[in-house]
Amino acid sequence: MAGSPTARRRRLAIELKKLREESGLTCNQVGKELDWSGSKVNRLETGQGRVQPSDVDALCRFYDTSTELRALLRSLAKDSKTKGWWHAHGNAIPSWFSVYVGLEQAASGLRSYQGEFIPGLLQTPEYATELSRASADQSHEEIQRMVEVRMRRQQLLIAETPPDFWTVIHESTLRHIVGSRSSMVGQLERIVELAGLRNVTVQVLSYDSGAYPATGPFTILGFPEQEDPDVVYREGLTDSVYLESAADVSLYTKAFDHLRALALSPGRSISLIRETQKEHSR
Template identity: 40%
Template sequence: MRIPYSPTLRLRRLAAELKQGRERSDLTVSQAGKALGWTASKISKIETTETRRITAGDLDRMMDLYKIHEPSKRQAMHALARDARERGWWSKYKEIFGSQALPDFEAEASVIKSFQALAIPGLLETREYAEAVFRGGRYTSPDEIERRVEARITRQEILTKVNPVHFRLVIDEAALRRTIGSPDVMAGQLRYMLHMAELPNIDIQVLPFSAGSHAALVAPFSILEFPDHLAPPIAHVDAVTDSVFFEEPDEVSRYSATFGDIQGTALSTAQSAQFIAEVLKTLEEEA
């Protein structure tokens, strides 16, 4: 059974609650460690999430020291600790997603804002399109390609689950014009995008060539927003070797401002659907 939440975000929330509890008790890291008979390093590693597993006994001792006595609060923090120990489905694809797995954060995002310039984003790819993408790279083993496609398709469940993520995509015209696989594969991909754009939680806007210069003449990026109680927004950029996450508020704000600018430059969702339909018609005529 796939867990419907992010263990990493649950751990971060727990760590933040414990740090706030220590600070409300006017204790330094060293003082808290001494009171518990622990090293300051142990407290620090818990608060910075370097320690991923916190035992129930250790958690109770910390809450006692920080005077967190409310039963519902203690139960909630124990629940966070249990959730943080779980392993998401993406853990078996570590060689694909890297040490910080994007699906870990996507699992609990309430909104994902994404700008894509070169290809259809993984969350909206058909299986045939994804296979063609990986065949065009350095992946030649059929088994490896299938494994990567499987991981990519599984990510898409966040769009159709109960309480799905709201996906807001701005996509450059170039990604629609570049034929990946074959005209038939590309036509199937565009039909699928039009189908998904009809869902109430998915907004697709096209940034046409006619827009000229715009604010996002940079690498594609995504911004993930979470329920208020869980975590602040983060920005994500795919790199050749790994994913890069930006979490500092000023960095995320710049990406958010850029996304707002290109949303204003792009076609409306209705105009974009018509634009995609016209590109699809041209493909079908050429086939």
Template identity: 40%
Template sequence: MNRRSPTARHRRLISELNRLREGSGLSRAEVAKRVGTTDTTIWRYETGLTRPKVSDVNTLLEVYGVTGAARDELLEVAKDARKRGWWHRYRQTLKPGFDSYIGLEAEASVVRTYQAQVVPGLLQTAEYTRAVIEETAVDSESAGVDEKVAVRLSRQALLTRETDPLSVVAVLDEAVLHRRVGGASVMAEQLRYLVRLSELSHVTIRVLPFSAGAHAGLDGAFYLLEFPDQEDPDVVYLEQATSGLVPEAPEEVRRYTLMFGNLLAKALPTAESTALLSSMAE
């Protein structure tokens, strides 16, 4: 699977175009005048509403005085940003915002998640996935369910890619283990699958026991994404019934990072978590 996600590349491009213009001391109107376009167009580039052509990015870099290797790298980023990821064909099936999350997940190096209701999609068996989607897709046709299952299972290839597989740190509320999604046999196999996954060096599964009492994650599930390039800041993803949100404000990301630390501190150690998963599977 291609590590270069168009969504993540576009996000990097937006950040760089904003940084370069601000560093140049030019206003959007001044930049627009120099490149022969409108300030609205520059604004759309910098807010991500429009993905600029590579030639347009090249013109902007000339205005900002970017040359050499830095220019070549940004042009490559712009080229990647205009491609379509494998998930693009499913856009009509996915909830608004989730396609953006998939694109970011595809380039992430680490995903940290807290789940209060269900096993995170990256760690689900096919049968568990179908049971979850069928129950939550109350207004969808079966064809839509099939496509959503296909998307979720395709995402799991990130865990088994040969080069730099995605690292996952998941904190599961104990309620997740008790909820018999799909029935007893489906749930038992899901728990056994989690045990097998926990044997992988890049997958960590911790259980937050009922005995932990109140904790920082009582407001609900969330995902924290970390990227291999330090220039790409961490991202938070919040999933709702009809949409997904990706708040990128540094203070929000920091808050969720602290929350995750609180959850890890209260969760059972890895070995105890695995033992609990195994015992409940039986």
């Protein structure tokens, strides 16, 4: 499985849960048979704990899996122990956001809505710095590391096999001055530049778009493997929420489809961004 250690750990958890459900057993029943606690089985199936190859072997023997599946699961367990590039930045990435970065690096598709600020993948260093200063009580060095992480994340948009990034941003994000008017001119230029990539689509939800689903910012992450279902990510001030149930993902997918249907076309969106850029230049 391609992707980051985080994505491999998630895939392993999905496969382990699938094996147990196919057996018709509960976590407690499996744990009892293996002299484990039921909570350990649950942790392995939710990706909350590191899975040792010996754990995989024990589970595969119990479930009587094929040799091929055991080899796959052992490989996932081994690869999930490695650290992604973002771990080198320490506290610049909160633990709850580290999970998102790992999933983002493995995604083949990203659909996002942002109604307050420019999405992180489109931000300039100046814009990102101002947001970091306002949202966290950090030292200058820590803020710089946070900005470096955000800029590093953006490299996935120009990778050899980049994800498709489709974002809907509210018009207010273009007019909300973060930093100075001159820095906003550069920020809007950056959006236009990235929107020129074949894998990036930007739409603006204008003030006169009418009513739309009442939701805060969110991102739907899709993955190349059919076995890896989409996940919805919502971020708060001190934590985040990951929604993986089919019902939740479907609800947010419909909300995003509604938003992009109401938004200006990509071409008209770029025109509005250019017009707003001129207003900031005056």
